[in-house]
Amino acid sequence: MLKKIMTIMLSATLLMSSIVPISALDRVDRIKGSNNYETASKIADKRNFSSVILVNADKTIADGLSAAALAGATNGVILLTSKDSIPSWTQKKIDKVTEVYIIGDDEAISESIENKIKSDGKVVKRLGGKDRYDTSYQVAEEVKSITGKLEKVFIANGLKGEADIVSTSPVSYREKAPILLTNGKDIKDDIKEIADDSIERFIIGGTAVVSGNVEKRINNSVRIGGKNRFYTNKMIIDRFYSNPKDFNIVDTSDYTIAVISCSISTEKPIVLVDYRHDPIALKEARNITAVGNIADHTISKAIGYSGGLNRFNYDWTKNKYIAHALGGVGGKAYTNSPQAIEHNYNKGFRVFEIDLTFSKDGELIAWHPSSKERLREMGIPEKYASEKPTVSEFKKLKYYGKYNTMTFKEAISYMRKYKDMYLVTDFKDSLDKDVQKLYRKIVEESGQDVIDRIIPQAYTDYTYHDIMKTNQFKSMIFTTYKLKRIDENEITNFCALNGIKVLVIDYRFYTPSLVERCKTKGIKLYMNTYNDQNVVNSYTKKGVSGFYTDFLTP
Structure with missing residues (x-):
């Protein structure tokens, strides 16, 4: 079973989805601290700033909802504090500036905090009204005093329009x-007055969020509102960004982190994500940064909707069938023989799975461990059920008296002969400690002319990482036949987050x-191993993309 999903390397790096992605991602990054205080600090690290906007979001982000424009007007970042103490992550950022704004009254951020910052030689100004509406007015007045004139204002619902507000906050910044x-x-009236004094006025949200009555009272306003927060989010992006390809994604309910992210989202829009909804704004995404505490299954859905992570090349998946153990020949399976390659290449196979192990003397051979009964049937000495042959012994063997055995080097020679042949490697030894040894040998014996057509199969998260330590392979399969059970969400998250676009299962x-x-x-789902065309047709209708087979014809 997957052991440590959270060891996933994001930089190198569910439910029904009705829209087919048309793009694909080049990169997925992450900004995440141990808590919101540290995450806010990490966000601040992503830009230069000359002021700090201090907000207490321990209970609510109400005061912070209107802070984005002030941060933008002062080239600032929004940071978090508690009421009576400043976290170390925040203090380190305050130490770098001379100007600090406190948003909220002394019930939100105490006077002792204000005095402490002043005693450190900072210029401190507090903006805090009797409620969130009054605070937003005071912030707007401060921005106006700094800029001289308000070019735009946004009017939003401060009680139940938080999602719309945070979608707007990067533009506000x-x-x-x-x-x-x-x-x-x-x-x-005072908010209406300052709104009417600006050049452009935008109402954010549909009429269920901001009523027609409000709209009537605002001169020449433009409403931006979709049927839900995700459509409104996309409409804001479409209106205020020019064909963006890079995005910051934030959990749809994490308003605190979304507001704080405004300072790094002026060119990379914020997209609200929820695993229950299609992230429609990400259809053309090429690069994604996940900000804050977003669940893996939510990130992986965003990746999948964007066309998957372009870490590997999956051109070979245009082939529905993979020749299992190099494919059957003469009605016989599991030969891993040169005759099997020739026969099945001529049948139309281009992707071949090969069973690999080390010979007794350390050479890489194509060999499927078998029982005494199977070996007897194949005409192979029964002793090799419990011990491996040396390479010289191996080369003297013939399956069924006529099919030659083959070393890995010999298999590679066929890849040089057939330039469109791919080789899927299946490591038959059970010792995970030998995985790196095996793939170092594969890299050594393959050569640069064929290595990009070698497709390793990973069986767990740690074998995946062991394989990738030996070489940056151009493709990868995650296969489950060695697992006793799987967690569907966990395993598909792992594949999506690592750019693995082929998952192999069996009927279990x-x-x-x-x-x-x-x-x-x-992710494309393949299954192993089937030789009944009716069964394959049935699974295909159910959404399976490909199959390992011994005898079916491509």
């Missing part, structure tokens, strides 16, 4: 455009839900 908060039903693990998870996360 970039354009120094205040977000003015209402209760969604009416608008205070097939479920419609696994097919849907693979589809959602940009």
